Amino acid sequence: QLWYHLPPCDTFELLAHVYDIPKPVYCDRLNMLVDRFELGEFMRTPVRKLSLGQRMRCEIAASLLHGPRVLFLDEPTIGLDVVAKRAIRELIRQMNREEGVTVFLTSHDVGDMEELCRRVMIISHGELILDTSVSALRRDYLRFKIVRVRLADAIDRFEMRGVTVAKHKQTNLKLSVDTDVASIDDVLTELMRHARIADITIADPPTEQVIADIYGRGASEALGGR
Template sequence: MDEGERVAFIGPNGAGKSTTIKILTGILHPTSGNASVLGLVPWKQRQQLAYQIGAVFGQKSQLWYHLPPVDSFDLLAHIYALEPAAYHERRAMLVELFEIGPHLQTPVRKLSLGERMRCEIAASLLHRPRILFLDEPTIGLDVVVKQRIRDLILELNQQEGVTVFLTSHDAGDVEVLCKRAMVINHGEVIYDGGVTELKHTYLRTKIISLKLAVPWQGFDAPGVTVLKHTGYGVKLEVDTTVAPIEQVTSGLLSRYSIVDINIDNPQMEAIIAQIYNAAQVV
């Protein structure tokens, strides 16, 4: 990876994504092989490396559960031996950027998941790391909060040049945050290239979920498949190589009175399966 690069490291469950991050951060020792992060061997020089990297695990908090985030921030400042004035300046900047001022004195256990994740990422950036490892940073978050987290990570990457190494099952994370993607399966790299190429080659469908004010009566259009429907609700799959999503939604809006609409990417597992099947054919 180059400095400042944003890379998605993706694969099916059990492929070794989280294990790889734990090896690269020095938490785990590999049974074989070599790795170098910023010129250091992670499992041999973990303490030196820790001062230069940050890590966020979506399903494991680094904040003390019963304490307010500010206490965890203060403790991390001592762990990283940050000079007090520099620490307070850095903390103030991150608090403003991540909009977590109202939550600093609230015990972590009382924060929403979105509020906690913003505090988690801010905590990982206190010591100005050169690389930020993100393991499922948006898991369990709603659409609005996911986008806010993505925007903040991008802003830090652009402002400070921090390198981003991401694992996620969310295609939106990969599409928005990263320019390069690596796909692994059973310990083998089966794709290493641009996210734009990945998107154009494999991310060909969108899922539209509708809640209608009137009963569903069908919708015939090229590239549109009805996945399921129950009275006033329907889920459609749209092949965007055949029908642009704007064209389909416009057609639906002109035909139905719509109470709610949601447009999603297919599950990352499905995209990875396509890549894996293509690799097997080759």
């Protein structure tokens, strides 16, 4: 909604008229947003000369100018570097926490979902296949476990149904275990048949992998598992 050849301050002034914001309210609101989003140094710089991160901060500030109760954000961190992403996410969290703004976030970046959302909806080919909390997503759909093992003695190879050896170097193994096929207890028992276990860690896969697995199962199975 920013005018490409105009500075952000002109767009904000126009939006104040569009939303019919009283002048005193507009000035107070604008000063707060400029301060919170750190826009002061480029408020009078044409948008075409701003970096992607600067433009995104201005876009979100413009969306908040009239004090909405609901905010729709479409890929707010796309194309941003790690530092800019962190800044945008913190600003969104802050507005949600301090002003009670409900945020609907559309993103292909799982990091956005993990850091910002309490609830997630997954859409595949235009169909809603999952609607749940982020914590329930990880709890209910974690089919695979990542098992890292350090053995007391080296083994030539390890094979077991439901287990994929992702990495094997001398006494160190990284296994991906499909718990629908093989339980962790069974995997450890089989490992101990080959060698003594010196150390072991068991972890969940990244959320991105969990979501990819849900897509892979297909809409009907995901809906049936809710």
